[in-house]
Amino acid sequence: YDAILGKPWLYQINPHIDWRTNTLSLNDGPRNIKISASTSRTTKKPECHSLLISRHQLVRTPADEEIFAVCATSEEVTPKETYLSPEEAIILKEFANVFPAELPNQLPPKRKIDHAIDLVPGAELPSRPTYRLSYVEIDELKKQLADLTAKGFIRP
Incomplete structure (x- = not known):
């Protein structure tokens, strides 16, 4: 997509959208602007795969394919103190035996x-392959x- 128009923009500008002709019309002061959507259609839908590939596979990747590398890490966050209202504290104290610190x-x-x-x-139980998991998830x-x-x- 060349542009993604969000609801705040659509609300503010309030354009006229003609879904049959794929056009968007809006007024910019005295000018009337008409934008037409591209008529060319892609024959292949974009795909996204999460997997590991070897250097040999990387070299064999067709030139028209896109490859993205993402390294997402998470920082260890210290748990924040939770604030309880006085009413919530009374209820938790009253039912302390229902909310143990650790499960049995x-x-x-x-x-x-x-x-x-x-x-x-x-x-027979349904047999399906598991989703691909990272080493950490495994x-x-x-x-x-x-x-x-x-x-x-x-049980197994």
């Missing part, structure tokens, strides 16, 4: 009514799965 390492005790998901006998996923399996919350 086991499932809740068995009760008269227990939730269960009944499976259809002989039905490490975190492995930690979470190991932790939840050890606590008995999930």
